[in-house]
Amino acid sequence: MSNPFRFYTRLNLTELLGVKAKNLAELLEGLKSVPGSSIYYHTHRFLQQHHFLSPEPPNDFAYWVSNILQENKLGEQLASIDIMQFKKISELREEFISVIEKHINTSQIIREAPGGAEFYFMKSVSFIIPTRQIVNNLTEFAEAIKKVSINSVYFHMFEARLRLEREYNDFSNWFENELGESDLAKKISSLDFYTHTLDSLRQKIVFFIEQRINAQNK
């Protein structure tokens, strides 16, 4: 008998850290000193606030570097950092630091943000809350995931993997370890979550599950 899966949801409060950057050197300094929850916030804010958009805007660092400092090449490099590759926020932080340091070491020009357009570091406080949806099998799962809020899908796919350092997303974890559905688990974990809207990600997961249910029923 497998353990049931309980859907959780996640709500967010934004804390202002009182740290700001007006050029790349100050951005780098901030990147090195702010808490991990700030790196997490700035690499996931657009995803949550603009989860309906495709293509969605990039992470906050890339957006600021491109649109405010007008450093388009660096902005593109920062936007293309593949967050899926990283299993820990500390590793993600190192990657951003490394890309910016390389740029600073080779760049001749220091660009300053105009007053009021500085980069303001913030961090995310997460509240994780159980929902009433508890499921025991794939059929129940497919129904429940259609009902839960987009915040719940976000929590299990993004936050659990990177912020809670669970290695895999929660759905793949449960499919593999509790239902023995390794192929389904792999199909979902190999998606590039960051290039989908949350709704399209939800639809994709439902599609894979229903495909598997149909195959079982044949």
Next chain:
Amino acid sequence: MPKINDYVPIVGEDIIEELKIIGEKLKGKVVQHINSTSVGGGVAEILNRMIPLMNELGVDSRWDLIKGGEKFFQITKKFHNALHGMAVDITDEEFDVFLQVEDENIKTINFYGDIIFAHDPQTVALIKKKSDFGDSKKWIWRCHIDVSYPEPKVWNFIKQFVCQYNASVFSAPVFSQNLPIKQYLISPSIDPLSDKNKELPPEIINSVLDKHEIEKNKPVITQISRYDFLKDPVGVIEAFKLVRKHIDCQLILAGNTATDDPEHDKVLSKVKEKAANDPDIHILVIEPSNNDIEINALQRASDIIIQKSIREGFGLTVSEALWKKKPVIAGAVGGIPLQITHKYSGILTHTVEGTAYWIKQLLNSPEYARKLGENGHEHVKNNFLITRHLKDYILLFVYLYYNQDIIHL
């Protein structure tokens, strides 16, 4: 007043369900809001709408007012202007009068709340009462105004009190300050069920257009804002004139009559002078009694909404326009960049020429303009409706009793 379930068709049952779950976590706690007025002004407006909804969600919320005479409010008006960055001369005697009134209020107000939520500079010194209660009460100071470039003397005076609160709240990152206490970002919000934002039948929209003699078959560009140089209505006319060299269109500038701004008449006459009786430029001064429905109708009748501010508090007119799925071109100041992500959910500009360029682009690319409006609507739905505001306040109240970044409730 709307009930919490009235918002289900707008934001979805799941979002309201989440509010109910977190509301339960504050069972037994009383939140006491304190501000300076129960009517007029943005703070009173939002508290009037939020407090009944908070109570419906199980958060026992109450509201008290400080008392202050004419002199006190003249001084706090000066504080307000100084915090907005104006050079204002405030004498030591005026600081003393402010403190005397605050002390009198401390004596008369019953501080019964578990969480004391003080709004704006008028209430900031009530924190002097905190030491009487030890750690048994949590104190929050909510700054509703733009303090990005405050006049230092007044800000330092205010800051000595702010630093004693458990937490502070600002509307935009650019307003945050270097403070030894925690600061939270909680943006203001619009109410989709208010007269200013609710759906309107076409006959009401048409009647407003007829009343102001606005043509229905010519593109409409609109800026809604009081007549204030900081909203740059003259710059809007200049941009419009550049556009009209190539595209036949009309401009609406609409603002309130009711204003305590001494510069209002001066700005209005400058605007009229710049418009030079152009029949395609409609300069409207709306009576306060008709304000909300008329503004709503004008926004809904527009093809493009402009908010060409040079300085801005938060600029909720942007969210109002986006909620109506209108493409918005706005100045990248104050809280506007939170509401518009450039080229995704609207357009941010810095100059008259840039504004004119984007008006032409959007009038000539209606599909892209429509997409910006739709994206803007979704962005407002997720981030700037009263339901998000309720969520943020409840989470803040809950968080006063925690210290870590990840909380399992």
